[in-house]
Amino acid sequence: MRTLRFWLTLLMCVLIWLSVTSFYNASPTYISTDRTRKIDMIVKMNRGDYWNTVKLGAEAAAKEFNVKLTFKAPDSESDIDEQIAMVEDSIKQKADAIILAASSYMGLAQVVDQAAYDKIPVISVDAEVGSARVRTYVGSNSYEAGQKSAERLIQLLKGYGEIGIINFTNSSLNTQIGSAGTIDYGARDADEREKGFLNYAARYPNIDVVQISYTNSNTANAEELTRLMLLKHPKLRGIATLNETASQGAGKVIQNLGLDKIKMVAFDSSPSMLELLQDGTVQATVIQNPFSNGYLAVKYAVEALEGVDVPERVDTGTKLIDLENMLWPENQKLLFPFVR
């Protein structure tokens, strides 16, 4: 009798509870933002319009998903040790997730493994890192970007002439210092762009890439390198720059020298670059989607923390912008961040 009543009561309670809980609708489909997540974003450099736009995107996502975003970056894109120290610091601070734009493909690999070992998901943005433990890569296809740049420059040069490339954080630079020999210590995106460019240019026998210079991501240095290159190769017909600072430096030199005969394809879309594009100093620029990169990196970090499956690779795309298409409404939207 007692047990029977007990079971009946229990059954009734369960029924009541079910009917009560059925009032609630199922859990919402959007990502829960009740809990504040701590996400550290470590990029290559704390200056430059490109990284600012990445930061803007990240902040937009942070606001949307209730993330406490810590933005960290060394002073220079080539300061690998500083970046490693920053990641280590983030691991120590027990960040919920780390978003990393690695300055060195291999140099950051170990510390990323360390983070993964501590169960901190790592999201790669812009530049990949040589670790299998990275949850996802958000960024553009650098090889393709390099090819686009080469395609346009060669088209501008009508298929012949000498070309100089100004790239950044290069493996050979590091191998001189480091002891690792053949190990790739450069930034992955820089390598890939260069590879893409050279592979495309190799199709044209009349195109001669005469020099590749590497800047340590500072405009003055890039200007200096451009000047040196122009001095060294007076017959130079085209310059391709493979990142923002290199583009700014080279653009400035060409503008100042009024060298109309030199065609230039730049990289990224800083406002100063767009002005150069509009006044004809630079003929084209390959742009990425820094805002999307920042935004998506944070979004996927949050999703990874929520246990949602995130895609392994997210290509945010690249686009070639020239004077003609820069004012197309859809390009306007990409080129000029709607900043308030």
Add this chain to the structure above:
Amino acid sequence: MKQPKAYFFPLRPQNRNGGKLRLSSKLRSIQLIITLTFTAITVLVALIVSFMLYNKFAKTAEENANLNMQQIIEQVNYNLDLYVRGMGNIFEKAEQQITTSPSIDSPLMNEKMGTLMSSREDLVSVAVFTPEGEYVVGTPGQVMRQNTQLESQSWFTTAKKTSEISYSAPHIQNLFKGHYTWVVSISKMIQYRDNGELKTGVLLIDFNFRTIDELSRQVKLGKRGYAYILDPQGNIVYHPQQQLIYAGLKYENVEPVLEYAFRSYLDESTGEKRFITVRTLEQTGWKIVGVAYYDEIVTTKRDLNQFLAWFLAVVFLCVIALSVFLSWLIASPIRKLERTVKLVGEGDLNTPINVSGAYEVEQLSKRFNLMLQRIRQLMDQIIYEQETKRKGELEVLQSQINPHFLYNTLNSVIRLAEQGKTEEVVTMIQSLSKFFRISLSKGKNIITVQEELDHIRHYLVIQSFRFKNRFRYEIKAQDEVLSYQTIKLILQPIVENSLYHGIEMMQDEGLIVITAELQDELIVIKISDNGLGMSPETLNTILSGGVKNGGGSGVGVRNVNERIGLYYGREYGLAFESELEEGTTVTIIFPAIRNDEGAAEQKEDTTKR
């Protein structure tokens, strides 16, 4: 003790394989029925009430939220309307200044342009262009860029097409050196004088998004809700996540919005329920669209949900607890009563029933107790009566052959024989013989009044020999009385009493009068003597058995009384009247029953109390 065992054994196997039967009887218990029905009804009522309340509140909340949102959007619409009107006013003022100015490139004109620019923070640039796209005049200090492609820009082409003021979609201002800014352009074909010559040109005023942003940012539609502005072509003029949309990271479903100028509806295209409210600005055709998340603006609904859930849970628990307790309160005394009654049923009549609880149950238990008490009383009485009856019968049986009386009588006969009084001896022996015959009367208990009177007459004859005629006796009986029946040997003990206690000690001659008559269906037999009489004390104790008459036939007066009581009922029996030195009258009263109905009457009498 045997009975419960016999009852238990057949039940056991039934218990083992008849679980269902057991369950059903358990299910029929008062406690369970009360608990279940009480809970079910309360729960049902609570559910219905809360469901109705929920629906009502939810509907109101939804309506309120919707209304509230519409009001907010109305407000934004109103503010934006004012702002756009303001922009129009500025444009008209600028136009007026330019058209009325005698020469477009005069310093005064320049100054006026400068004042206009500094008057508003949201003004980016003012400029006049020729229809061919040549820069004529503008804000002082601004330098045109190269490759502006202004001839193909929408503000320029629409201005050339219509004579009205036109508002452009947001675009990048790339005309002048400095920053690239997102602007909304207002343009119109105007007329101006250049060195006295009347020319037409396009006046352009660019506004940045500062004010629009401010106005729209104030909109609070829940945590995630927002408002955005569309131009008539579907371009987003303003959106809180404008850059996300521009970068293609977010998507706003504008198609259903574009079809209506004034509308509120529930949109589920994104998978989430959203309230969309659309209002349109008159001048620009811009649409202000408010988006509110359904589950957010109806937070009251969710709060209500939560509250109701908890409320119901608590109510249900309380109701269950209460009904279990209540049913226990009602059922437990009944069950206790049942157990006690079962004990009583098993034969333990002394089981006390002290069940407290509900008034009815208490009363039931009290009544049951009284009933038990009465049963016990009756059983005691029956036992007592049976005993007395048996004892009385035994005594009667004894008195039928009383050795002492026989011995006394035979002594008297011997004495008479010795004296040679043959006649008296014969009379005596005759009387004795008849006396015994009636005494025995074939073992019957019931005889006729005639026989009883004969019996006492024989007794008196015998006694008169013994008392040597010291007393006289008279027996008077109505004729109709004689055929009625009576239990036997009721007169003899009384007469014996009169003789031994009343007359024996007397000096004078004694007199015993026996009358028998019928009064109102009752037979009344009176035995009076003129003997010593009795004191009231003796009189009182005589029937309660205090006085034991030594000797005599041994059948006591009390025995007579009880026998009459047992046979005919307690209201019948003996009555004594006595006065010292005067005599005693004993009245015997019992119902008149005819001889022929004797057998039936007798049976009934034994069952009667």
